[in-house]
Amino acid sequence: MINVVGFRYCRLGTADLEETVKFGTDMIGLETVGRENGSVYMRGDDRDHNICYFEGDPTDHTLGLELADFDALDAAESTLTTAGLDVHRGTGEEATARRCMGYINFKDPSGNSIDLTVRPFAAGRRYFPGRDAGIDEFSHIGLRVTDPREAEKFWSEVFNFKTSDWIGWSALMTFDEVHHRFALFPSDRPGIQHINFQVSETDDVMRSNYFLRDHQVRIQAGPGRHSLSGARFLYFYGPDEMIYEYSCGVRMVDDTWRARQFPVNDASFCAWGSKPDLSVLEGPDAAE
Ligand SMILES: [Fe+2]
Structure with a gap:
């Protein structure tokens, strides 16, 4: 089994780099x-x-x-190769571009590109936000998967991910105490479906709700409270139709936690009554 110990970064192509960086700075609040x-x-x-x-x-x-x-990296390379996956060992130059001392890349069964890094860089200076959105940390992603049951099996058998809860066929999975690091979204293609930043408190979620609406940013869902993780959330669209999320108060889980199955309905998505677009959770036929 490959033991993931940290959640590090996304690498995202964009059609207009300057527009995306401006949105990241002025709207999301990134540095x-x-x-x-x-x-x-x-x-x-x-x-x-x-x-x-x-x-x-x-x-x-x-x-x-x-x-x-590096021992874990070598072991992961042989585990993935034995599982029949193509593994690329990053060159020194490629590792530098990823801000780590070494890495391998592979594609999961859905075709998601994953870097497994060793000794990713820490920073000597603290985060200074582009705007005061109250962000504390990059915390989880929504990951598109073409066969949610196969994907859940892969991440829980080859890796140390455990399912914390399900909503429909979507598994919310983690490798540590945070309720989820992955939310698997049934899809016809691979890719990152949303990117989550934890903020300090509900006030931050609500302040951003009004701030983003004032700036004509398209809200995708919320503000609301996730019934599964307990987190207060707001989802919004950035450039390239990428969805970003602020949330706070995500539930912690431990070894005694037993995964719960929730149906796909408004109440599972939001305990407060906001009306999400549930089509994102409706699985492909492969899941049935
Ligand atoms: Fe999320």
């Missing part, structure tokens, strides 16, 4: 920490970066996870 070779590194916490945007295909997404050390 630009570096620009090089057509890439811009941004963050919402004290890690080196959380998102690396590059001018390119907006469907080109990679998620960066962290392993404990």
